[in-house]
Amino acid sequence: QKEVEQDPGPLSVPEGAIVSLNCTYSNSAFQYFMWYRQYSRKGPELLMYTYSSGNKEDGRFTAQVDKSSKYISLFIRDSQPSDSATYLCAVSRQLTFGSGTQLTVLP
Amino acid sequence: EPEVTQTPSHQVTQMGQEVILRCVPISNHLYFYWYRQILGQKVEFLVSFYNNEISEKSEIFDDQFSVERPDGSNFTLKIRSTKLEDSAMYFCASSERRTGELFFGEGSRLTVL
Numbered sequence: 001q002k003e004v005e006q007d008p009g010p011l012s013v014p015e016g017a018i019v020s021l022n023c024t025y026s027n028s029a030f031q032y033f034m035w036y037r038q039y040s041r042k043g044p045e046l047l048m049y050t051y052s053s054g055n056k057e058d059g060r061f062t063a064q065v066d067k068s069s070k071y072i073s074l075f076i077r078d079s080q081p082s083d084s085a086t087y088l089c090a091v092s093r094q095l096t097f098g099s100g101t102q103l104t105v106l107p
Numbered sequence: 108e109p110e111v112t113q114t115p116s117h118q119v120t121q122m123g124q125e126v127i128l129r130c131v132p133i134s135n136h137l138y139f140y141w142y143r144q145i146l147g148q149k150v151e152f153l154v155s156f157y158n159n160e161i162s163e164k165s166e167i168f169d170d171q172f173s174v175e176r177p178d179g180s181n182f183t184l185k186i187r188s189t190k191l192e193d194s195a196m197y198f199c200a201s202s203e204r205r206t207g208e209l210f211f212g213e214g215s216r217l218t219v220l
Binding site for chain 2: 032034036038041042043044045046049051088095096097098099100
């Protein structure tokens, strides 16, 4: 089983939609969970950082961690065309990345 | 806003040549990392570095790779004898704490011919 599995996408939504991005992980010892956004040919940019379980909100972005089911989610409200990018989940200190979900928000 | 900077942005080299990729981490950060992303694939951890020594390394980081912090600001990744499969984007990252958020540079694209 892969350490981190991410819904492959690609995902295409209309502007203003709520987007849900998800990952599962295998190692229950993981404590650090992050979401990165990566534009084409650019470095990953940290969006959300969560330690242990629970929710974290930052503007239009909400990260959820459910350690009981080893499931992490990122919600984007009122999605904008500028949100079009690849979204990477990452776990643990040294970061094991998911394969990324390519999101396109259509104007 | 402080950022991680990487040079060169793109390097083309012949197979078997040595390559050095350079990074300037954020100034108050103490933990440094290299990651690799082959085109179309996931970002993969290579190595972490703290207190002038390697903390952890992945299976990818074999004897052809080395890292160094030659002065107070630069952090380098050297590939001793490049192979075709080393062609990838190489990302440097740094963090303030061992468990802190990692901040990535823009990447160095390496093309091995």
